[in-house]
Amino acid sequence: MHLAYPAVLSVLLFCTGLYGVLARRNAILVLMSVELMLNAVNLNLVAFDVWLSRAARDALHSGQALTLFTIAIAAAEIGIGLAIVLAVYRARGTSDIDKLRDTAETRPGPGDDGTEPAAPAMAEKTEAAA
Amino acid sequence: MTLAASSHGFLSPTGVEVAFLLVGIVTLGAAVITVTTKQLVHAALWLVVALGGLAVEYLLLTAEFIAWVQVLIYVGSVVVLLLFGLMLTRAPIGRSPDADSGNRWAALTVAVAAAAALVWVVVDAFRTTWIDLDGAAGGADGGSTAVTGASLFQSWVLPFEALSVLLLAALVGAIVLSRKAAAEGERPQGSTNKAPSDKGKAPSDKDTAPSGKDQAASGKEGVR
Incomplete structure (x- = not known):
């Protein structure tokens, strides 16, 4: 072959x-x-x-x-x-x-991805760290 | 190599090559459907066809033991694990329009470019190379269970044992991952994790809740 x-x-x-x-x-x-x-x-x-x-x-x-x-x-x-x-x-x-973007850097520009889910992502990070 | 090239015709496929080509087309088609279908459970079932086709290819390459290991492990357990994973993550039954992410055209470009480059390199490199499948070494089948077991337990004992330790570590790791997630998931979900988890869970719950209610209702009717 x-x-x-x-x-x-x-x-x-x-x-x-x-x-x-x-x-x-x-x-x-x-x-x-x-x-x-x-x-x-x-x-x-x-x-x-x-x-x-x-x-x-x-x-x-x-x-x-x-x-x-x-x-x-x-x-x-x-x-x-x-x-x-x-x-x-x-x-x-x-x-x-x-949707798993916790480690992504928050973009200052358009703000459709980075800024809005920052608060729950931070909450989940602290919860995961604790 | 040049002797081998002269003894084989350039484009005169043997029977084994024709069978390999046909099974390969089926395997590749099943793989393409696996990565492009919109129905998640169908993707797992087409993966069965692709992996089974690969087992047939191993048989055609005279690697019998690898073929049966492929059938046992991949078709037997990995696909079942994947199906369980799909069910436990409440994958939608039926068409899900967002199965592909937005970067699928970039992915297609990367895949086609990689395929073109690799096919060119491979065909150019092995243009005059033939595999002698007819058993030149006096009928000693290279892929039979006896030969594979002898080489595995004579030359490859130490990697084999290391691999068993790795399997044990994977087993313990999987248990630890699921246990820790369960123990931590119960406590904070009532207090702190409520808002983000509910935000993510809402669509999937909407998808699955009616079917669950229907099942419960039908169960009650069955009892009555």
């Missing part, structure tokens, strides 16, 4: 996940897109492992071992990520990442 087939497929999957991470608004959909990117990396690892092990340049099966490690880390990541999303949802009542 030509190596370009799995490599190009994993590139396209990675860029699809990149678009999802940048364009989605719900935090859980962002996590799904992160999973797509991780799977693209896994496909790349498996393809190169098969190529290199058949070319007798890698006897350790490092690509497949790394794929297993990546899958386990992705499972841990999705667990922690969902716990964080649920904690944020419980504290704020939303999982909309466009």
